[in-house]
Amino acid sequence: xxxxxxxxxxxxxxxxxxxxxxxxxxxxxxxxxxxxxxxxxxxxxxxxxxxxxxxxxxxxxxxxxxxxxxxxxxxxxxxxxxxxxxxxxxxxxxxxxxxxxxxxxxxxxxxxxxxxxxxxxxxxxxxxxxxxxxxxxxxxxxxxxxxxxxxxxxxxxxxxxxxxxxxxxxxxxxxxxxxxxxxxxxxxxxxxxxxxxxxxxxxxxxxxxxxxxxxxxxxxxxxxxxxxxxxxxxxxxxxxxxxxxxxxxxxxxxxxxxxxxxxxxxxxxxxxxxxxxxxxxxxxxxxxxxxxxxxxxxxxxxxxxxxxxxxxxxxxxxxxxxxxxxxxxxxxxxxxxxxxxxxxxxxxxxxxxxxxxxxxxxxxxxxxxxxxxxxxxxxxxxxxxxxxxxxxxxxxxxxxxxxxxxx
Amino acid sequence: xxxxxxxxxxxxxxxxxxxxxxxxxxxxxxxxxxxxxxxxxxxxxxxxxxxxxxxxxxxxxxxxxxxxxxxxxxxxxxxxxxxxxxxxxxxxxxxxxxxxxxxxxxxxxxxxxxxxxxxxxxxxxxxxxxxxxxxxxxxxxxxxxxxxxxxxxxxxxxxxxxxxxxxxxxxxxxxxxxxxxxxxxxxxxxxxxxxxxxxxxxxxxxxxxxxxxxxxxxxxxxxxxxxxxxxxxxxxxxxxxxxxxxxxxxxxxxxxxxxxxxxxxxxxxxxxxxxxxxxxxxxxxxxxxxxxxxxxxxxxxxxxxxxxxxxxxxxxxxxxxxxxxxxxxxxxxxxxxxxxxxxxxxxxxxxxxxxxxxxxxxxxxxxxxxxxxxxxxxxxxxxxxxxxxxxxxxxxxxxxxxxxxxx
Numbered sequence: 001x002x003x004x005x006x007x008x009x010x011x012x013x014x015x016x017x018x019x020x021x022x023x024x025x026x027x028x029x030x031x032x033x034x035x036x037x038x039x040x041x042x043x044x045x046x047x048x049x050x051x052x053x054x055x056x057x058x059x060x061x062x063x064x065x066x067x068x069x070x071x072x073x074x075x076x077x078x079x080x081x082x083x084x085x086x087x088x089x090x091x092x093x094x095x096x097x098x099x100x101x102x103x104x105x106x107x108x109x110x111x112x113x114x115x116x117x118x119x120x121x122x123x124x125x126x127x128x129x130x131x132x133x134x135x136x137x138x139x140x141x142x143x144x145x146x147x148x149x150x151x152x153x154x155x156x157x158x159x160x161x162x163x164x165x166x167x168x169x170x171x172x173x174x175x176x177x178x179x180x181x182x183x184x185x186x187x188x189x190x191x192x193x194x195x196x197x198x199x200x201x202x203x204x205x206x207x208x209x210x211x212x213x214x215x216x217x218x219x220x221x222x223x224x225x226x227x228x229x230x231x232x233x234x235x236x237x238x239x240x241x242x243x244x245x246x247x248x249x250x251x252x253x254x255x256x257x258x259x260x261x262x263x264x265x266x267x268x269x270x271x272x273x274x275x276x277x278x279x280x281x282x283x284x285x286x287x288x289x290x291x292x293x294x295x296x297x298x299x300x301x302x303x304x305x306x307x308x309x310x311x312x313x314x315x316x317x318x319x320x321x322x323x324x325x326x327x328x329x330x331x332x333x334x335x336x337x338x339x340x341x342x343x344x345x346x347x348x349x350x351x352x353x354x355x356x357x358x359x360x361x362x363x364x365x366x367x368x369x370x371x372x373x374x375x376x377x378x379x380x381x382x383x384x385x386x387x388x389x390x391x392x393x394x395x396x397x398x399x400x401x402x403x404x405x406x407x
Numbered sequence: 408x409x410x411x412x413x414x415x416x417x418x419x420x421x422x423x424x425x426x427x428x429x430x431x432x433x434x435x436x437x438x439x440x441x442x443x444x445x446x447x448x449x450x451x452x453x454x455x456x457x458x459x460x461x462x463x464x465x466x467x468x469x470x471x472x473x474x475x476x477x478x479x480x481x482x483x484x485x486x487x488x489x490x491x492x493x494x495x496x497x498x499x500x501x502x503x504x505x506x507x508x509x510x511x512x513x514x515x516x517x518x519x520x521x522x523x524x525x526x527x528x529x530x531x532x533x534x535x536x537x538x539x540x541x542x543x544x545x546x547x548x549x550x551x552x553x554x555x556x557x558x559x560x561x562x563x564x565x566x567x568x569x570x571x572x573x574x575x576x577x578x579x580x581x582x583x584x585x586x587x588x589x590x591x592x593x594x595x596x597x598x599x600x601x602x603x604x605x606x607x608x609x610x611x612x613x614x615x616x617x618x619x620x621x622x623x624x625x626x627x628x629x630x631x632x633x634x635x636x637x638x639x640x641x642x643x644x645x646x647x648x649x650x651x652x653x654x655x656x657x658x659x660x661x662x663x664x665x666x667x668x669x670x671x672x673x674x675x676x677x678x679x680x681x682x683x684x685x686x687x688x689x690x691x692x693x694x695x696x697x698x699x700x701x702x703x704x705x706x707x708x709x710x711x712x713x714x715x716x717x718x719x720x721x722x723x724x725x726x727x728x729x730x731x732x733x734x735x736x737x738x739x740x741x742x743x744x745x746x747x748x749x750x751x752x753x754x755x756x757x758x759x760x761x762x763x764x765x766x767x768x769x770x771x772x773x774x775x776x777x778x779x780x781x782x783x784x785x786x787x788x789x790x791x792x793x794x795x796x797x798x799x800x801x802x803x804x805x806x807x808x809x810x811x812x813x814x
Contacts, residue, residue: 058462234414234415
């Protein structure tokens with residue numbers, strides 16, 4: 001095998017994600033479920049055929065990162081700005097309550113099952129940290145599901161995307177507050193200042209691109225413009241991480257958002273999507289499964305995992321759903337928004353990793369978190385399709401009713 | 408910077424290859440010249456902005472390898488099989504003489520300048536090895552230039568491609584013979600057997616795909632078929648290297664050749680080309696420049712480099728041109744074929760690396776080889792465009808003459 005093994009690994013990943021994706025579609029599930037399952041099957045949990053260790057693993061992880069960046073860039077490009085403006089307050093409320101409820105839920109679950117002495121600051125922080133991990137929504141799975149169903153642009157899709165981006169920012173703030181209480185090298189004030197500066201920076205880029213849009217649009221429909229759009233997306237992703245400590249995918253989403261009103265949008269979006277589905281996004285979806293290892297769990301951890309899973313699902317559905325209801329969404333729409341925010345994915349894993357680095361999460365609890373991440377990630381597309389399909393059936397029935405009335 | 412640096416590096420590579428590519432086109436040179444120059448400027452020879460060391464370097468090298476694989480896959484897909492069959496004997500003759508003349512030329516150059524005692528077997532092998540390095544054509548640059556000019560499918564393009572593939576095989580045989588004389592762990596008979604088995608294997612895959620083409624064509628024009636074609640290409644590339652010791656790009660070319668007569672060809676080719684020009688091939692072209700470091704050279708090595716460069720160019724033009732003339736090509740066509748085979752690129756670097764590993768090439772000589780590789784790689788597209796443009800002017804003049812005669 002040697003140094004060419006990665007060619008084979010990529011081939012296996014592309015093949016199995018596609019085959020299981022097609023299979024999922026036959027079972028009326030989103031293709032992304034198949035891709036996630038492919039990763040779990042290839043990874044340490046089942047066959048251990050592909051590992052993320054060593055050089056090849058590093059390559060796959062980097063490629064996966066580019067995959068999720070392109071996914072979020074595409075989501076930004078697909079944004080309906082008028083819808084986003086209309087729904088920006090809802091997105092804030094949904095994200096806010098959608099962070100608060102899981103933090104409380106995770107905290108309560110840990111406290112109820114392990115009964116730590118919460119007077120001890122360290123134990124208190126551990127309990128809060130479980131809540132923090134539960135608060136991190138991973139929107140990439142939802143984005144892909146909505147895209148497959150053609151629902152990315154609507155009122156519900158836009159609110160979910162907006163809320164997920166805000167959720168990301170809130171998650172970073174909460175994570176920083178908790179870890180800075182544990183680790184004295186991180187200052188809350190610095191982090192908050194960086195976040196403010198980040199929005200100033202994004203605003204400035206927005207403004208410059210808006211002012212220069214005539215010059216940019218002169219390059220319409222040439223190869224160069226698509227490549228330069230990818231460059232723009234990568235640079236913004238990098239700056240977000242390196243200069244502001246904000247997730248690279250948030251930067252990618254803003255890059256898409258900045259370009260989405262330009263005339264070049266359809267062309268750039270088509271090219272980026274091909275790049276994404278032909279190579280990068282299958283590797284990203286598989287990598288989630290490859291990252292997770294379900295090792296043997298003890299009784300109490302298993303109980304904890306099961307309860308935590310339930311809390312993870314319910315807290316997002318109820319929290320985000322409540323937020324949506326407060327903003328005047330119908331019950332159905334609120335349910336869709338809540339379900340769309342269930343999946344935790346890589347963001348929760350990153351948060352959990354930070355926690356275990358600074359001693360807030362032992363390896364048993366880490367296993368529980370991984371289980372929650374896998375299951376929420378797998379069921380989100382399935383549940384989302386269920387609640388969305390009901391909705392579109394209703395719309396169709398409504399249309400039929402209308403047509404009948406016309407006749 | 409840290410672990411996200413590769414995002415910035417990719418952005419810089421995509422940006423600079425595109426900008427210099429457009430600039431090259433403005434100067435009536437192929438865009439690939441700009442991409443190569445971008446790599447040299449970013450690399451250790453000029454700014455040292457991006458290195459191929461460490462994790463990021465490994466990622467870029469792996470991505471570049473996929474880039475050249477997609478490039479050769481695309482070249483295979485673009486093949487006009489009828490032309491290839493018609494020109495297969497010419498391709499053999501061109502490749503054969505095109506290997507023989509540079510081997511002799513390199514040997515003579517080394518012998519003339521360094522005056523080694525050729526009675527000593529070690530010294531003799533060193534002299535022969537310089538010849539072996541000169542024999543390895545790198546067709547990727549030529550492929551890209553021909554593609555840019557829309558000349559990949561014609562009689563000349565097909566002969567060049569066919570000859571380059573055979574050249575690859577001949578190069579492997581010659582390299583193995585020389586290194587096996589130096590290193591007793593490699594057996595010539597094993598290598599020759601592997602090469603024979605490789606062609607049996609490729610023939611078998613060809614046969615199976617031909618028999619199953621109805622089943623394959625049922626998937627026409629769906630996303631799945633394009634992804635499966637990429638999987639097929641990667642698997643064949645991997646098997647070529649891992650099981651037979653044949654270059655992965657040869658496998659990729661055969662993968663394209665096997666699929667090129669199927670109805671799905673235009674669809675697969677379009678998707679692969681987008682994947683290639685949007686991301687992978689710029690990284691490949693830049694990586695050639697990034698790999699090369701032009702360090703300070705002493706007087707005798709500088710003389711040697713200059714003479715070797717001249718020999719490298721002339722031996723391919725004369726050798727391949729002579730082969731083409733013997734097969735009945737016109738003088739113009741023979742010149743085009745010879746010029747198309749000048750570039751050495753990564754293949755010569757790989758051969759040189761093997762040589763320095765087994766003690767046949769010291770670091771000074773390695774520097775000379777690198778210089779030859781860079782210059783031949785840079786001038787091939789320029790020269791090719793010159794000799795091709797003359798030809799098409801002639802064709803146009805011919806047409807004008809015809810039109811005049813018609814009136």
